[in-house]
Amino acid sequence: xxxxxxxxxxxxxxxxxxxxxxxxxxxxxxxxxxxxxxxxxxxxxxxxxxxxxxxxxxxxxxxxxxxxxxxxxxxxxxxxxxxxxxxxxxxxxxxxxxxxxxxxxxxxxxxxxxxxxxxxxxxxxxxxxxxxx
Ligand code: FES
Numbered sequence: 001x002x003x004x005x006x007x008x009x010x011x012x013x014x015x016x017x018x019x020x021x022x023x024x025x026x027x028x029x030x031x032x033x034x035x036x037x038x039x040x041x042x043x044x045x046x047x048x049x050x051x052x053x054x055x056x057x058x059x060x061x062x063x064x065x066x067x068x069x070x071x072x073x074x075x076x077x078x079x080x081x082x083x084x085x086x087x088x089x090x091x092x093x094x095x096x097x098x099x100x101x102x103x104x105x106x107x108x109x110x111x112x113x114x115x116x117x118x119x120x121x122x123x124x125x126x127x128x129x130x131x132x133x
Contacts (some may be wrong), residue, residue, distance in 0.1 A: 013051075013059030014103050017066045018042055018090065019077040024068065027075025034091055035076040039065050041092035042078075045099050061103060074114045088114035 019027055020035035028035050042063055046052055051061035071077045074088030078098065085108055087098060094112060102108045 010054070011059035013056070013061055015062040015064065015081040016042065016046075016103070017064045017069060017079045017081075019066045019069045019071070019075055019079075020090075021065070022068050022075075026068065026072040027077050037092050038076050038078075038090045038095050041095045042099070045096060049099060049104065051099075051103065071115060077114075079117075082119065083108070084117035084119060085113055086115040086117065087112045 018035075018039055020039040021032060022028070022035075025032060046061055046063050050056065054060065066079075069077050069079050069086070071079075071086055071088070076088075076090040078087040078090045078095070079085070080087070080098075080102065085102070087094070087109070089112060090098075094109075098109060098112070
């Protein structure tokens with residue numbers, strides 16, 4: 001990804017945080033390998049779909065492997081901002097559908113959502129004087 005100058009801010013469409021291989025292994029003790037495979041699939045799909053491409057219409061997609069997202073059950077856990085939607089039981093196959101249907105298609109997959117944690121209206125980003133984000 002190229003670096004942006006201060007005069008060309010990077011617009012972020014989504015930030016995906018995956019608790020895939022947590023240190024204390026609280027959310028996915030059954031099979032830690034599923035978390036790692038999910039992370040590998042997530043990284044590959046973000047690239048394949050061009051979601052990190054600078055200047056992508058609607059903004060780019062960031063991805064982060066988290067150590068714990070304070071859900072600690074029903075893992076592996078995927079948290080998607082800005083919606084604050086938490087998916088549980090993530091697998092490589094679910095990652096594919098979540099990216100295509102939710103991140104690209106704006107249609108969350110209700111059956112896999114284990115929690116919603118939206119921002120308060122008052123904590124949403126401030127607008128600049130010109131009205132642009
Ligand atoms: S250990 Fe995965 S959410 Fe806490």
